[in-house]
Amino acid sequence: MEETRYSITELAEEFGVTSRTIRFYEDKGLVSPEREGLTRVYSRSDRARLKLILRGRRLGFSLQDMKKMIELYDPSQGSMDQLKFTLQKCEDQLAKLKSQRTDINEAISELEQGIRDLKEYKDKGPAEMNSQKLKLA
Amino acid sequence: MEETRYSITELAEEFGVTSRTIRFYEDKGLVSPEREGLTRVYSRSDRARLKLILRGRRLGFSLQDMKKMIELYDPSQGSMDQLKFTLQKCEDQLAKLKSQRTDINEAISELEQGIRDLKEYKDKGPAEMNSQKLKLA
DNA sequence: ATTGTAATTGACGTTTACGTAAACGTCAAT
DNA sequence: ATTGACGTTTACGTAAACGTCAATTACAAT
Numbered sequence: 001m002e003e004t005r006y007s008i009t010e011l012a013e014e015f016g017v018t019s020r021t022i023r024f025y026e027d028k029g030l031v032s033p034e035r036e037g038l039t040r041v042y043s044r045s046d047r048a049r050l051k052l053i054l055r056g057r058r059l060g061f062s063l064q065d066m067k068k069m070i071e072l073y074d075p076s077q078g079s080m081d082q083l084k085f086t087l088q089k090c091e092d093q094l095a096k097l098k099s100q101r102t103d104i105n106e107a108i109s110e111l112e113q114g115i116r117d118l119k120e121y122k123d124k125g126p127a128e129m130n131s132q133k134l135k136l137a
Numbered sequence: 138m139e140e141t142r143y144s145i146t147e148l149a150e151e152f153g154v155t156s157r158t159i160r161f162y163e164d165k166g167l168v169s170p171e172r173e174g175l176t177r178v179y180s181r182s183d184r185a186r187l188k189l190i191l192r193g194r195r196l197g198f199s200l201q202d203m204k205k206m207i208e209l210y211d212p213s214q215g216s217m218d219q220l221k222f223t224l225q226k227c228e229d230q231l232a233k234l235k236s237q238r239t240d241i242n243e244a245i246s247e248l249e250q251g252i253r254d255l256k257e258y259k260d261k262g263p264a265e266m267n268s269q270k271l272k273l274a
Numbered sequence: 275a276t277t278g279t280a281a282t283t284g285a286c287g288t289t290t291a292c293g294t295a296a297a298c299g300t301c302a303a304t
Numbered sequence: 305a306t307t308g309a310c311g312t313t314t315a316c317g318t319a320a321a322c323g324t325c326a327a328t329t330a331c332a333a334t
Contacts (some may be wrong), residue, residue: 009310018284019311034331038299059244062290080259083255087255101241104234107196111231118224122217145281154322156281161322173280175330200321 006042028063065089143179165200204225
């Protein structure tokens with residue numbers, strides 16, 4: 001089995017982040033690559049972790065959450081507790097996202113209405129507009 | 138005409154923010170209530186501004202943006218420039234929100250799938266699962 | 275006058291996810 | 305021997321939108 005090795009810049013480019021970011025994750029205890037002298041050498045599993053982290057980030061998880069969840073995939077066995085933890089976090093996050101989506105949808109509606117009003121105000125002039133329509137007091 | 142007057146805590150409670158927040162907005166030049174000695178006294182128009190600010194916040198505008206946009210409703214006339222500025226900001230923000238919504242929708246789908254996989258993994262046990270399904274490398 | 279309640283100010287803390295700068299080491303290639 | 309590209313560390317900076325705290329006043333009621 002070839003030992004696949006990655007450099008920090010290699011992974012940074014592949015995942016579209018800066019090497020600073022990857023080092024930052026290491027600081028937070030999310031990855032711990034080997035060292036050859038000072039240079040970091042990433043294994044295939046390090047790369048997988050990284051991928052997972054970035055995926056979690058896209059889904060809106062905090063790095064702390066990711067740290068705990070990622071332990072599910074460690075050399076050790078995926079214990080039931082870890083599994084439950086991850087599942088719970090996922091469901092929490094799902095709820096959060098859905099709530100956010102609701103908020104955003106409302107904001108979009110309000111904005112769209114606002115834009116319509118503003119355009120009308122611009123075209124017809126302030127004269128024949130009642131300020132109520134612009135949602136003022 | 139009665140001069141309606143509000144205290145800082147009154148408004149804070151009405152709008153569900155802390156008085157610190159309101160003072161913070163003042164710091165940023167978003168409201169400038171009268172003073173009686175040191176005490177802030179808010180007028181009906183101050184209250185309207187505040188309402189507008191909070192509304193903007195809900196819609197995801199920055200305080201800076203709100204500051205500029207809010208001048209539209211100043212004693213001075215709502216100049217065409219201000220109107221255009223506001224309209225532009227609204228459209229920018231609308232675009233931002235729509236893009237966010239897309240991201241969130243994708244995240245929700247991914248999460249829902251992930252949750253399904255995790256549950257399956259939990260029930261059927263690790264044995265008959267291929268790790269690919271859990272999106273690992 | 276004292277107690278209590280509110281308000282004020284200023285300064286520093288918080289959170290998240292990094293960016294940036296300084297100053298230096300390493301290594302391959304020329 | 306030098307150049308260039310990359311790497312390292314430490315430490316401080318950034319952005320937003322406040323929160324928290326402490327010290328100080330102000331004012332109202334007792």
